[in-house]
Amino acid sequence: MVRHINRRKFITISGAAGIVSVAGCIGEDAVEDDEENGDDEEDLGDADPDEGGEILSWDAGGTGGTYYPLSGDFKSIVEEHTPHGLQVQSTGASLENVGRLHREDSEFALIQNDIAYFAYNGTGIDDLEGEPMENIRGVASLYPETIHVVTQADSGIESVEDLEGQTVNVGDAGSGTEVNAMQILEAAGIGEDDFDVQTGDFDTATDQIRDGDIDAAFVVGGWPVGSVEELATTSDISLVEVSGDVREAAMDSAEWFAEDTIPGGTYEGNDDDVETVSVQAMIATHDGVSEEIVEEITTAIFDNTDSINQKSDFIDVESAQDGMPIDLHPGAAAYFDEQ
Known part of the structure; x- marks a missing residue:
């Protein structure tokens, strides 16, 4: 039998979008x-x-x-x-x-x-x-595995809600990152038709941010994620918090998200702690x-x-x-x- 898991002690299941076949x-x-x-x-x-x-x-x-x-x-x-x-x-x-x-x-x-x-x-x-x-x-x-929402420092994007109407890389098509990204955007009231969806791996996403081809990207991984770390050494970036009502909504609708924090100083130019969520x-x-x-x-x-x-x-x-x-x-x- 599959063991039962306490949602506040253990990190397990996030909600998800569809997967094809x-x-x-x-x-x-x-x-x-x-x-x-x-x-x-x-x-x-x-x-x-x-x-x-x-x-x-x-x-x-x-x-x-x-x-x-x-x-x-x-x-x-x-x-x-x-x-x-x-x-x-x-x-x-x-x-x-x-x-x-x-x-x-x-x-x-x-x-x-x-x-x-x-x-x-x-x-x-x-x-x-x-x-x-x-x-x-x-x-x-x-x-x-920590949810990162990465953007250029001068993008003006300060919250998940600000991603509405933006061009956002949600991870590889069919990846766990895409699943998590869509769940968090939904928690912020942003549907698939409310932003320009881009897909691609982490290296592709960070290249797109560096080149100004997208406004933000979701990256899921244990910090420091190599591609984000490299991006931060060559470009001024900002990490968007998944916090407050959006975090609570995400954890309520996909109750196996857990609270997490990216410590200040993990990425160059980002000295403050960033509240977010994680899976495992x-x-x-x-x-x-x-x-x-x-x-x-x-x-x-x-x-x-x-x-x-x-x-x-x-x-x-x-x-x-x-x-x-x-x-x-x-x-x-x-x-x-x-x-």
């Missing part, structure tokens, strides 16, 4: 595009297992977010402490990744826990109704992966958290089951039971 074909075009473009920075797509090990496919996210460099940390740990090789793939992140896990196209993935819940239960999103992805399993919760990142797998392999991977990561460079303050054994919205894989359960 999730169970059968999420992200297949995106996967093909990534492969054609050779999107394997730092050779994270290369895997060279030791004798007796396996090549394990690990789906991350766009190279400008947190999932990709964090997956690089996991790759280094796994390949040092197990015989297996991780083949890290840049993808459209959560929604694409749950579809790939469901089809058993990959062994592991990083996903948002709100998307994990909807996919596993076949609910919460119109196109998932009655189509549960019951083979998806949880491994561990990792860190809060997690590692997922599927029930076709052996218990032995999942336990080996889980053990390697959580016995060596001191080798993690991204979001290391949040990732540890004690919090690894906070907000877990789906059934654990037996291999992960075996490790955490021992702890």
Whole structure:
């Protein structure tokens, strides 16, 4: 049974917009595009297992977010402490990744826990109704994924409500970022017809802000997000708060958003704390992966958290089951039971 989660203690499910054909074909075009473009920075797509090990496919996210460099940390740990090789793939992140896990196209993935819940239960999103992805399993919760609303410092946009009539990048089409962005805009009373919708990954979005092609962008990831950090070093940017009535409305309508804050000084030129909301990142797998392999991977990561460079303050054994919205894989359960 899926465990029940206290909304104020754990971060789990956000509300969502529709997804097209999730169970059968999420992200297949995106996967093909990534492969054609050779999107394997730092050779994270290369895997060279030791004798007796396996090549394990690990789906991350766009190279400008947190999932990709964090997956690089996991790759280094796994390949040092197990015989297996991780083949890290840049993808459209959560929604694409749950579809790939469901089809058993990959062994592991990083996903948002709100998307994990909807996919596993076949609910919460119109196109998932009655189509549960019951083979998806949880491994561990990792860190809060913070909602960033980024704009140029001189844009005049000071609140989410000011996005009405603007050109806004809401993240990759079909991504968890898009889901979260549309939910927050709806909480501010802004519908799809009330602004010019643009889609694209985090690098694309920050380039568009730098070039003045859009007015604002939603970026979801553990701060500091690399693409936003880079943008702030070359352009004057501002972070728009998700606070007050909008935050309360978002948390009421998508009650699994949690309050969060981007600390002042995280991004150059932004010295004040910024109130916002977050979901949570997690590692997922599927029930076709052996218990032995999942336990080996889980053990390697959580016995060596001191080798993690991204979001290391949040990732540890004690919090690894906070907000877990789906059934654990037996291999992960075996490790955490021992702890």
